[in-house]
Amino acid sequence: MKFGVVIFPGSNCDYDTYYVLKHMLKVETVFLFHKDTDLQNCDVIILPGGFSFGDYLRTGAIAKFSPIMKEINEFAKNGGYVMGICNGFQILCESELLPGVLTMNTSLRFQCYDVYVKVINNKSPFTSEYQFNEVLTMPIAHGEGNYFIDDDGLKALYDNDQIILKYCDQDGNITFDANPNGSVSNIAGICNKSKNVFGLMPHPERCSEQILGNTDGIRIFQSLLNNL
Amino acid sequence: MYRAKIFVKRRRTILDPQGKAIELGVKSIGISNVEDIRMDKYFELTVNENDEIVARKIVDKICDSLLANPHLEDYHFELERL
Numbered sequence: 001m002k003f004g005v006v007i008f009p010g011s012n013c014d015y016d017t018y019y020v021l022k023h024m025l026k027v028e029t030v031f032l033f034h035k036d037t038d039l040q041n042c043d044v045i046i047l048p049g050g051f052s053f054g055d056y057l058r059t060g061a062i063a064k065f066s067p068i069m070k071e072i073n074e075f076a077k078n079g080g081y082v083m084g085i086c087n088g089f090q091i092l093c094e095s096e097l098l099p100g101v102l103t104m105n106t107s108l109r110f111q112c113y114d115v116y117v118k119v120i121n122n123k124s125p126f127t128s129e130y131q132f133n134e135v136l137t138m139p140i141a142h143g144e145g146n147y148f149i150d151d152d153g154l155k156a157l158y159d160n161d162q163i164i165l166k167y168c169d170q171d172g173n174i175t176f177d178a179n180p181n182g183s184v185s186n187i188a189g190i191c192n193k194s195k196n197v198f199g200l201m202p203h204p205e206r207c208s209e210q211i212l213g214n215t216d217g218i219r220i221f222q223s224l225l226n227n228l
Numbered sequence: 229m230y231r232a233k234i235f236v237k238r239r240r241t242i243l244d245p246q247g248k249a250i251e252l253g254v255k256s257i258g259i260s261n262v263e264d265i266r267m268d269k270y271f272e273l274t275v276n277e278n279d280e281i282v283a284r285k286i287v288d289k290i291c292d293s294l295l296a297n298p299h300l301e302d303y304h305f306e307l308e309r310l
Contacts, residue, residue: 065294148299148300150299182243
């Protein structure tokens with residue numbers, strides 16, 4: 001079992017993600033460079049957070065043309081597991097591996113604090129270690145996490161159970177005030193129709209070790225491990 | 229050769245928080261009879277191509293695949309022969 005963490009110019013959560021996989025979960029993990037065209041037989045590819053290509057034009061818009069993305073596209077279309085965290089989520093949307101787009105927060109502020117998210121779907125391979133409707137605490141750190149999709153697209157997300165995480169309050173209520181960025185339907189994380197590509201704005205790799213005071217994120221990686 | 233002037237506009241039905249913030253700025257300089265400010269993107273580029281139809285196709289491809297996100301934005305452009 002092997003995980004690959006992709007480094008784009010401007011990625012800055014690559015080492016955090018690598019650390020969790022390699023040293024907390026003790027699984028074989030390699031870095032992949034955005035110019036690579038070989039996925040080194042990885043079973044899971046993770047696109048980490050950061051500011052690939054300086055977020056120029058739109059977040060993720062230039063990273064989608066990196067040579068490795070062609071391979072990741074093929075990999076995902078053949079059922080390979082791909083997960084995008086924060087900027088990784090933005091890249092997956094721009095690459096059309098996930099539907100919709102992430103645009104600037106309605107507050108226009110870079111939002112950087114712990115939020116509550118609710119597990120709306122625990123049947124995905126990324127969330128099977130959580131309880132249905134479990135409320136998690138996870139940090140966010142983004143200026144462009146406002147998930148947008150048109151009405152037909154949103155209906156398709158609901159119809160296919162593609163919504164995985166939603167922003168909520170401490171008690172699990174999905175409210176306007178609990179939404180940190182203006183995302184439609186309080187969406188914090190979605191997957192593709194076939195459930196092998198997942199993107200989320202919160203940072204599970206930043207809450208996967210007791211010493212950091214929160215381990216709510218590690219079960220995302222454990223879920224993946226148990227589904228491989 | 230053609231010089232393309234490309235306008236990428238956030239769809240009018242989608243909130244433009246930057247436009248809203250700029251509206252506050254306009255109000256703060258004492259102007260109150262202005263509304264519906266939208267902030268869009270503008271690009272210029274030169275296409276080394278003499279056939280206008282081909283040049284148009286090239287600019288369309290750049291816009292569709294890179295400059296505009298189809299979920300959020302529409303674009304249009306003008307070509308000027310150099």
